[in-house]
Amino acid sequence: MHPVKxxxxxxxxxxxxxxxxxxxxxSGWVTVPNxxxxxxHAKGLYQEYIDQLVYADELGFDGMVLNEHHQNVxxxxxxxxxxxxxLSQRTKNGRIVVLGNILPLHLNxxxxxxxxxxxxxxxxxxxxxxxxxxGGPEAFNYDVPSPRARRQFWEAIDLIARTWTEDGxxxxxxxxxxxxxxxxxxxxQQTPHPPIWVPGARSRETMExxxxxxxxxxxxxxxxxxxTRQAAQAYAKTMAKYNRTxxxxxxxxxxxxxxxxxxxxxxxxxxxGIWYFLRNCLKGHLRTKGRxxxxxxxxxxxxxxxxxxxxxxxxxxxKQLGDTEDWEELDQRASIIVGSPETVRDKxxxxxxxxxxxxxxxxxxxxxxxxxxxxxxxxxxxxxxxPALRSESADIFARDFPEMADRxxx
Amino acid sequence: MAARSINFAxxxxxxxxxxxxxxxxxxHGIVDLHGLDAAPMAFHRALANTCRLIAPAHxxxxxxxxxxxxxxxxxxxxxxLRVLDALGLDTCILTGSSLGAWIAAEIAxxxxxxxxxxxxxxxxxxxVPGHPIGDVFWYAQPDDGVRYDGLRELLFAxxxxxxxxxxxxxxxxxxxxxxxxxxxxxxxxxxxxxxxxLYNPRLSDRLDRYTGPALILRGxxxxxxxxxxxxxxxxxxxxxxLEVLPDCGHxxxxxxxxxxxxxxxxxxxx
Numbered sequence: 001m002h003p004v005k006x007x008x009x010x011x012x013x014x015x016x017x018x019x020x021x022x023x024x025x026x027s028g029w030v031t032v033p034n035x036x037x038x039x040x041h042a043k044g045l046y047q048e049y050i051d052q053l054v055y056a057d058e059l060g061f062d063g064m065v066l067n068e069h070h071q072n073v074x075x076x077x078x079x080x081x082x083x084x085x086x087l088s089q090r091t092k093n094g095r096i097v098v099l100g101n102i103l104p105l106h107l108n109x110x111x112x113x114x115x116x117x118x119x120x121x122x123x124x125x126x127x128x129x130x131x132x133x134x135g136g137p138e139a140f141n142y143d144v145p146s147p148r149a150r151r152q153f154w155e156a157i158d159l160i161a162r163t164w165t166e167d168g169x170x171x172x173x174x175x176x177x178x179x180x181x182x183x184x185x186x187x188x189q190q191t192p193h194p195p196i197w198v199p200g201a202r203s204r205e206t207m208e209x210x211x212x213x214x215x216x217x218x219x220x221x222x223x224x225x226x227x228t229r230q231a232a233q234a235y236a237k238t239m240a241k242y243n244r245t246x247x248x249x250x251x252x253x254x255x256x257x258x259x260x261x262x263x264x265x266x267x268x269x270x271x272x273g274i275w276y277f278l279r280n281c282l283k284g285h286l287r288t289k290g291r292x293x294x295x296x297x298x299x300x301x302x303x304x305x306x307x308x309x310x311x312x313x314x315x316x317x318x319k320q321l322g323d324t325e326d327w328e329e330l331d332q333r334a335s336i337i338v339g340s341p342e343t344v345r346d347k348x349x350x351x352x353x354x355x356x357x358x359x360x361x362x363x364x365x366x367x368x369x370x371x372x373x374x375x376x377x378x379x380x381x382x383x384x385x386x387p388a389l390r391s392e393s394a395d396i397f398a399r400d401f402p403e404m405a406d407r408x409x410x
Numbered sequence: 411m412a413a414r415s416i417n418f419a420x421x422x423x424x425x426x427x428x429x430x431x432x433x434x435x436x437x438h439g440i441v442d443l444h445g446l447d448a449a450p451m452a453f454h455r456a457l458a459n460t461c462r463l464i465a466p467a468h469x470x471x472x473x474x475x476x477x478x479x480x481x482x483x484x485x486x487x488x489x490x491l492r493v494l495d496a497l498g499l500d501t502c503i504l505t506g507s508s509l510g511a512w513i514a515a516e517i518a519x520x521x522x523x524x525x526x527x528x529x530x531x532x533x534x535x536x537x538v539p540g541h542p543i544g545d546v547f548w549y550a551q552p553d554d555g556v557r558y559d560g561l562r563e564l565l566f567a568x569x570x571x572x573x574x575x576x577x578x579x580x581x582x583x584x585x586x587x588x589x590x591x592x593x594x595x596x597x598x599x600x601x602x603x604x605x606x607x608l609y610n611p612r613l614s615d616r617l618d619r620y621t622g623p624a625l626i627l628r629g630x631x632x633x634x635x636x637x638x639x640x641x642x643x644x645x646x647x648x649x650x651x652l653e654v655l656p657d658c659g660h661x662x663x664x665x666x667x668x669x670x671x672x673x674x675x676x677x678x679x680x
Contacts (some may be wrong), residue, residue, distance in 0.1 A: 026553070140548065145603035147596055148481060175479070288555035298550030300596035304476070307592050308585065316582035317556035 001398050002249070002404055003390035004352050007361045008378065009065035009254065010048045010054035011280050012083075014073040015368035016041045027284030027291045028204030029072040029137045036073075046076075048371050050083065052364075054090045055375055059382035063095030065361050067131065067184060068102050070141045074281040088123035095146045096123050097217060099197055099361070100130025104149035105142045109156035109177055113184050113390070115164040120188035129194040132376040137294035143359050146301035153177045154209055157196070161213070164193035167346070169355040170234075197252065202231050203306045208231040211238040217254040218361070220288060222321050227255060228355045236356075247404045248397055255351070256336040263339040267327060270338055270377070273369030274330075278322050279369050287322025336366075341384035348385070352393050356400065370401065411413055415473060416496045423493055424463040424473030426450060429458030433499055434678060436465040437490075439532070440546070441565055441577050443471040445594040446587060453663035456671035460528075460676060461503075461613025466493050468510070470597045472590060480600055483516050483610050494524065503678055506530035507663050508634075509598055509608055512529035515643070516613065518620040527627040529674050530573035532660050533643060534635055541636040542606030552593055556580050567631040568657035577664055617646030625652035625677040627670060629658030651677075 016038045018024075025032055053064045066083050066383075069075035073329045089095050098117065101112045108407055112131075120127040133153040139146050155176045162172070168183030190193050196213075199220040200206035210217045217235045219228060236246035244250075258274070260266035284288045294297065300307070300384040325332050337347050348360065364381070396405065415425045426443060428450060436454070443454050444467035450458065457463050469489060470479035480486065490513065494502065494556065504525045506514035512535030517619035518525040534543055548558035558578045561571035602608035607639040626646040637654075640650045644652040653673055658665040 136551070139603070143603065143605055145599045147478075147600050151478065258454075291551065291553060292555065293548075294552055296551035297592045297595035298547035298599070300592055300599055304589060304593055304596070308589060311585050311588050314582065317554070319500075348586070 002358065002392035002401075003358050004397075005062040006386055006389065007063045007065045007095070007250070007359065008053065008061045009047055009361045009363045010053050010365055011067070011075040011281075011363060012077050013277065013365070013367050014045070014076055015045070015276070017276075017280050017368075018337075019072060022283065025283070025290075027293070028074060028280050028282070029284035029293060030140050032071075032073055032284070034071075041410070042083070046083075049365070050086050050090070050276045052374055052378070053083075053087055054366075056089075057094045060386070061094050063097050063126075063128065065092065065097040065099055066268055067145045068131070069171065070105075070138065072137060073397070074285060076117045081119060085118050085122065086125070088119055088126070090269070092282070094126070094183060095128050096126050097128040097197065097361070098130050099128075100108045100132040100201060102138055103135040103156040104134055105385065109159050110163065110179065110182065110184065112156070112374065113160040114186075115186040116194060117184060117186050120190055120194050121137050124297075125189035127190070127194045129160075129190070129225075130197040130198055131160075132199050134139075135301070136295060136299040139299045139301070140293060146299045147365045150205070150301055157198075157213075161193060164188050175278065188298065195259045202227070202234070203301055203302050203322065207235055211235065211244065212242050214242075214244055216250050216252060217357070218254075220254065222254060222256075222335045224255060224351060224355065226254060227356075232355050232357055245403065247401055248352075248356050251357045252359030252361055253351075253355060253357050254361045254363065256338070256366065257344055257348075257377065257381060258338045258364070258366070258386060259341055259344050259377045261340065261380075262390050263323035263343055266338045266340065267371050270366065270369070273366035274336060276367030277356070278324055278325060281385060282320075282322030285322070286320045288317060288320050292320075341380055344381070345385045345388050348389055349392055353396050357396065358393075412593050416493070418492050418496045421477065422473065423496070424453065424467040425447055425497075426454075426467075427463065427543040429460070429462050432461045432503060434461045434463050434503045435497075436463055437504075437506030437510030437513050438465060438468065438471070439506070439510045439599065439661070439663075440591075440594050441664045442510070444468070446577055446591055448472065448508075448586060448590065451664065451667065453667035453671050457675055460675040463651070464497060468513075469595070471593045472598075474494075477497055479612060483513075486513055486601055487516050487520055491521065492513065498523065501526050502610040503527045503529070505531065505674060509602060511535070512608065512610075515549075515617070515620075518622075519613065520619070521618040522622065523619045525620065527620060527623045527625075527678060528620060528647070529627070529677055531532070531627045531644060531670060531674070532601070532629060532632060532635060533639070533646050535628065536608060536614050536639050537606070537609045537611045538614075538636065538638045538642055540655050541638040543608050544638070545607060546599045546608065546634060547599060547603060548593065549594070552580070552590045557638060564634040564663060565660050567629065567657055569632070571659075571665070573661070573665050579653065580636045585666075586671050613672065614642060614646060617643065617652075618648060621648045623677070624649050625674065626650055626652045627662055627664065627673060628652065628660065630654050630659055631658060632660040634660040
């Protein structure tokens with residue numbers, strides 16, 4: 001039996017922006033003035049967020065997900081490894097998924113190999129090692145030329161994987177990170193190494209590189225329509241090219257959920273947090289209004305061929321998730337799923353079946369959502385959504401992927 | 411009017427060549443042939459009436475192969491030495507616009523013996539403390555997903571000049587033009603995405619290596635490259651003449667094509 005894996009993703013948003021933030025500031029990223037950081041209110045903020053992740057572990061989620069962002073209000077984890085270290089000491093069961101360390105921002109990938117190995121030992125082998133290349137904001141924050149970042153990224157991943165699997169000391173003859181003595185202590189607890197996940201936005205080169213190496217692909221898009229299924233199929237096809245058989249556990253997606261007793265109640269409780277998240281946290285990232293730096297000619301990380309594919313589909317000035325104006329529009333984007341346990345279960349099950357994905361990475365906390373609401377939604381999800389989702393997805397996967405029956409999945 | 415490709419070391423370089431007479435190698439910028447336009451613009455046509463104008467596209471731009479290993483200005487200079495070799499030009503008159511002018515200056519200070527005359531139109535390339543080059547990479551993403559006022563402000567005499575609105579409209583351009591733009595920014599990013607952008611910290615101290623005649627053109631309203639840069643070029647290159655064109659921004663070849671071509675052509679022939 002292989003039920004869908006359910007992860008709790010926390011972005012750790014900054015929740016104390018002024019009411020008129022959207023009118024006054026063109027972005028929540030890179031240039032958003034840090035004078036807005038309120039020291040008094042922010043006392044205990046990390047503790048609250050870490051406690052929510054610990055609660056997720058207690059509720060039986062398959063894991064907790066963290067990621068790296070800099071100079072923004074969307075995610076307050078410039079170093080996700082620090083939070084992962086805290087979780088390693090406070091959680092017992094779930095995976096700690098860091099999705100991921102942004103490799104080109106680090107001087108030397110050896111440091112990441114070492115930190116992940118430490119975390120793997122500290123967590124009794126629960127780390128999932130994610131690696132990200134970074135997008136526009138990261139390029140501007142750390143001034144890494146985008147075309148070069150991609151080259152650095154794959155060299156760094158290969159070096160890290162080798163660091164974990166090959167006995168040292170060895171010499172790495174890389175173009176970006178030449179090293180004479182590679183001999184990392186400690187070594188990770190998991191063998192051959194922690195599972196590696198790579199996020200991508202459907203670019204061909206990321207799929208090729210991840211499939212070739214047998215890593216799980218995580219679709220970083222936040223909206224889920226036909227393109228999510230197409231991405232899963234494209235990844236399955238790419239894996240087949242390298243004689244690998246796709247299973248739903250080779251593919252993950254990000255979505256957001258709020259559960260309450262009824263559909264109506266769920267909307268009432270979540271609306272403040274959700275609209276704060278859409279208007280403020282996504283401004284500069286997945287919102288057309290303002291200054292969006294996520295992609296563009298100034299941060300040209302994808303190959304020209306991939307860019308052509310993007311141009312062919314791109315509607316100039318089209319609304320994005322953060323430009324959503326009402327609940328109806330929000331429903332259509334299948335990104336933030338709000339409702340009763342039945343509503344949420346049905347929608348997620350449909351998504352799992354359609355996209356054939358075995359990893360649901362779910363955001364429960366939005367923007368300035370109150371602690372008690374985030375916890376309530378997580379609890380209702382764990383008690384009233386997850387059991388059915390697990391058993392029914394296991395049936396779907398058994399039917400659609402019979403060859404997976406005796407395979408171990410991460 | 412002819413475009414062709416030349417090949418060396420397994421690499422294809424796209425070259426637009428027009429006119430007869432003295433060979434003049436022209437290295438393009440962003441608002442330029444190979445940068446936004448696939449065909450020669452009024453400036454290139456005017457200049458090609460007075461010389462043999464040879465305009466190669468930078469690595470990764472237009473039809474020139476991308477060189478994924480390229481990362482420093484040295485790589486670019488070696489690339490262009492090979493291009494000059496392949497064109498059979500032991501020496502030439504070298505000119506360029508914007509980041510193309512930067513590359514021209516880098517070639518001239520390394521190999522002054524191959525450059526008869528040097529004409530720099532709105533050159534980037536220098537580090538002048540307190541006078542940073544504008545952030546063209548930042549503004550390459552539009553405001554509200556549709557408005558390129560910030561980019562046009564940097565590249566033209568104002569955010570909404572007629573030339574600016576034509577060259578960079580507030581709309582998705584046709585895909586081939588969008589692709590040219592993406593590729594020229596990708597090249598610019600590879601060699602120049604280091605704050606304060608599009609410069610080589612060593613170039614200022616090397617300018618005296620080139621002692622031949624030089625022309626520096628600057629738009630009076632250029633808000634991408636501050637005036638101090640044109641002055642630093644003019645002072646650093648021994649035999650240089652600086653001309654400032656009124657009412658123009660950074661993209662002289664698009665904003666004042668006839669006058670710019672005239673000034674370059676006068677410099678070449680005199």
